[in-house]
Amino acid sequence: MKDTIEPHVTEDGRQIGGVLMEMKNITLRFGGVVAIKDISFDIREGEIRAIIGPNGAGKSSMLNVISGFYHPQEGEVWYRGAPRPPMKPYEVARQGVGRTFQNIALFEGMTVLDNVMTGRLTHMHASIWDQALWWGKAEAEEVHNREQVEKIIDFLEIQAIRKTPVGRLPYGLKKRVELARALAAEPSLLLLDEPMAGMNVEEKEDMSRFILDVNDEFGTTIALIEHDMGVVMDLSDRVVVMDYGKKIGDGTPDEVRSSQDVIDAYLGVPHE
Amino acid sequence: MLYRTAGQFKTSYRADQALFPIKQDAFLLGIVLLCAWVIFPLTASEFAFQTLLTPILIYALAALGLNILTGYAGQLSLGTGAFMGVGAYACYKMITLMPWMNPVVAILLSGLFSAGVGVMFGIPSLRIKGFYLAIATLAAQFFLVWLFEKWAWLYNYNASGAIQVPNLDIFGLYVAGPQASSITQYYLVLAIVCVLTYLAINLTRGNLGRTWKATRDMDIAAELIGINLMKSKLTAFAISSYIVGVAGALFVFMWRGAAEPNLFDIPLSFRVLFIAIIGGLGSILGNYLGAILIVGLPVVLNTVPSALGIHVESALLEHLNIMIVGSLIIFFLIIEPHGLNALWRLIREKLIIWPFPH
Numbered sequence: 349m350k351d352t353i354e355p356h357v358t359e360d361g362r363q364i365g366g367v368l369m370e371m372k373n374i375t376l377r378f379g380g381v382v383a384i385k386d387i388s389f390d391i392r393e394g395e396i397r398a399i400i401g402p403n404g405a406g407k408s409s410m411l412n413v414i415s416g417f418y419h420p421q422e423g424e425v426w427y428r429g430a431p432r433p434p435m436k437p438y439e440v441a442r443q444g445v446g447r448t449f450q451n452i453a454l455f456e457g458m459t460v461l462d463n464v465m466t467g468r469l470t471h472m473h474a475s476i477w478d479q480a481l482w483w484g485k486a487e488a489e490e491v492h493n494r495e496q497v498e499k500i501i502d503f504l505e506i507q508a509i510r511k512t513p514v515g516r517l518p519y520g521l522k523k524r525v526e527l528a529r530a531l532a533a534e535p536s537l538l539l540l541d542e543p544m545a546g547m548n549v550e551e552k553e554d555m556s557r558f559i560l561d562v563n564d565e566f567g568t569t570i571a572l573i574e575h576d577m578g579v580v581m582d583l584s585d586r587v588v589v590m591d592y593g594k595k596i597g598d599g600t601p602d603e604v605r606s607s608q609d610v611i612d613a614y615l616g617v618p619h620e
Numbered sequence: 621m622l623y624r625t626a627g628q629f630k631t632s633y634r635a636d637q638a639l640f641p642i643k644q645d646a647f648l649l650g651i652v653l654l655c656a657w658v659i660f661p662l663t664a665s666e667f668a669f670q671t672l673l674t675p676i677l678i679y680a681l682a683a684l685g686l687n688i689l690t691g692y693a694g695q696l697s698l699g700t701g702a703f704m705g706v707g708a709y710a711c712y713k714m715i716t717l718m719p720w721m722n723p724v725v726a727i728l729l730s731g732l733f734s735a736g737v738g739v740m741f742g743i744p745s746l747r748i749k750g751f752y753l754a755i756a757t758l759a760a761q762f763f764l765v766w767l768f769e770k771w772a773w774l775y776n777y778n779a780s781g782a783i784q785v786p787n788l789d790i791f792g793l794y795v796a797g798p799q800a801s802s803i804t805q806y807y808l809v810l811a812i813v814c815v816l817t818y819l820a821i822n823l824t825r826g827n828l829g830r831t832w833k834a835t836r837d838m839d840i841a842a843e844l845i846g847i848n849l850m851k852s853k854l855t856a857f858a859i860s861s862y863i864v865g866v867a868g869a870l871f872v873f874m875w876r877g878a879a880e881p882n883l884f885d886i887p888l889s890f891r892v893l894f895i896a897i898i899g900g901l902g903s904i905l906g907n908y909l910g911a912i913l914i915v916g917l918p919v920v921l922n923t924v925p926s927a928l929g930i931h932v933e934s935a936l937l938e939h940l941n942i943m944i945v946g947s948l949i950i951f952f953l954i955i956e957p958h959g960l961n962a963l964w965r966l967i968r969e970k971l972i973i974w975p976f977p978h
Binding site for chain 1: 849
């Protein structure tokens with residue numbers, strides 16, 4: 349395993365730093381069902397880390413453990429060099445862990461702009477009185493955060509739909525708005541749960557570009573779950589492979605691709 | 621043509637976030653406010669004040685309070701009537717215990733009591749949702765009305781069991797009780813309603829409003845992007861119940877003049893809920909449109925036959941009234957299930973692009 353890699357610069361010039369988050373011997377059970385069995389891996393600053401595996405392998409459960417939605421029975425989550433005490437999901441989010449969802453979880457009754465603005469709520473601290481009177485700190489915050497949000501909207505090329513209610517948007521755009529909402533919080537670690545599920549090739553290309561750009565431009569660490577192997581192998585720096593709740597592989601895309609366990613469990617062999 | 625938005629460019633985010641980014645909206649509101657503050661008071665009769673203007677404002681305010689909870693934060697409540705009662709009884713106790721108190725201050729403070737009670741009954745919302753929460757608020761409704769009846773201290777041990785609004789004055793001007801004039805009361809209600817509406821608009825379009833809407837639309841996602849659901853729901857209960865409580869105090873002190881416990885029973889809760897639903901959940905304007913329809917329409921319908929010189933028996937009129945209002949409600953909900961506010965928004969969108977719809 350690559351536990352010893354030092355901070356380094358990748359071939360394409362991105363800075364990979366120290367360990368940002370580390371999962372130590374995580375075991376998660378739902379009653380008698382073991383969803384995750386004694387899994388350990390780390391996520392380094394600035395990298396794109398993929399979690400792959402067949403359906404029901406426990407990938408989404410893993411992401412839910414990272415975002416604090418599930419609490420593992422055994423094991424610890426280390427964040428920024430210290431064990432993370434059990435905390436509520438909103439506290440995890442406030443520590444700088446952002447995420448998107450497998451099934452789009454946007455706020456359908458709000459416009460795109462409001463959705464993305466909601467993503468910035470961890471950066472807004474005006475009191476209720478200020479907000480009710482719309483003056484002072486509240487107004488300044490609204491304007492300042494709007495500027496930040498507009499940068500994200502520009503970045504993801506969704507300017508034209510900023511005032512459209514989210515419910516009216518097609519699927520691909522909704523996925524992009526969801527990414528925008530997660531990015532708006534300026535997370536240190538961004539979790540993407542199947543960002544390309546259900547997309548056509550063109551939309552996948554767009555999304556891949558955005559993911560790379562986000563990582564490149566903001567230096568955001570990204571952990572993603574994806575089923576499209578082509579995409580995963582192209583995008584990610586390192587890959588964790590899960591099967592039936594166990595880790596069966598961990599390493600660079602090339603290492604994982606050539607591992608016999610991974611081929612047997614997931615990748616399969618190309619037909620002759 | 622009326623709603624030409626071309627040429628109204630925004631050069632700063634501050635301008636884009638103004639209360640009325642479109643000039644015509646501000647103009648329309650100006651006309652409405654002019655009517656409310658100047659034209660109606662000058663022209664209205666005593667009858668109009670008592671049956672239309674004041675009650676519409678008070679019901680709209682109560683619906684606004686409920687709308688913050690149900691329409692914005694997505695927590696269904698059937699206890700509005702009881703929370704109005706809490707406001708009314710709190711105001712009555714303050715006025716009778718401290719007769720020197722300014723009645724306006726008492727009315728505004730009475731909202732705090734209902735806010736407290738609202739938060740207390742809002743705690744179940746942390747665990748239960750939707751219809752089940754509605755049942756929990758229904759428990760509040762029945763408990764509180766029972767309390768108004770049984771706790772004699774609340775109505776100062778009156779033999780009748782009802783509260784009677786005494787004559788109250790601000791610097792010699794009677795604002796409540798038998799000696800107060802309708803126009804004074806109307807202006808007072810209007811002022812409070814305008815201020816609270818303005819604050820509510822700001823709250824709902826700002827950060828807290830987005831937090832509420834996120835809680836309403838997708839609570840799990842809301843929590844995972846950093847919203848403390850408990851805080852979001854309980855602030856909604858507090859602010860909503862505050863407004864509802866003030867509406868309740870106004871209801872008794874500025875309009876009814878007296879109240880028995882059963883006045884705050886479930887029909888009142890339903891009435892306010894219908895106003896909010898027909899007006900449009902998740903809107904501010906809708907509360908006013910809904911109140912005009914539910915409170916105002918029956919009154920207007922009652923006066924039509926006599927104005928036309930047709931004699932209709934009052935019992936028949938009563939039933940006709942119910943039928944007409946009922947079918948109108950169904951009609952409006954069929955053409956626009958999201959309420960009158962959505963209907964207005966649709967008309968406005970059409971007007972903006974008229975006469976070239978592409």
